[in-house]
Amino acid sequence: MSAASELTDGYVLCQDCGHVEPYTADRHQCRESCSKCGGDFCGCNACSELARLALQFQEPSDDQDVSQ
Numbered sequence: 001m002s003a004a005s006e007l008t009d010g011y012v013l014c015q016d017c018g019h020v021e022p023y024t025a026d027r028h029q030c031r032e033s034c035s036k037c038g039g040d041f042c043g044c045n046a047c048s049e050l051a052r053l054a055l056q057f058q059e060p061s062d063d064q065d066v067s068q
């Protein structure tokens, strides 16, 4: 609901290879390059959200409904 920009626990997404790293100001401002390909990260809302989704698909979640 709130439109406040709280990106402190967001992510940055490499624009070249799609590598995801936790958000830091250095990465967001392109002072730190991708460890995989040397490309630039983007930490805007859209990329942070994409990165979050990518991580969710990568990591098998512990919260999946496997009860029964």
Ligand SMILES: [Zn+2]
Binding pocket: 014, 015, 016, 017, 018, 019, 034, 035, 036, 037, 038, 039
């Ligand atoms: Zn990269």
Ligand SMILES: [Zn+2]
Binding pocket: 042, 043, 044, 045, 046, 047, 048
């Ligand atoms: Zn972006």
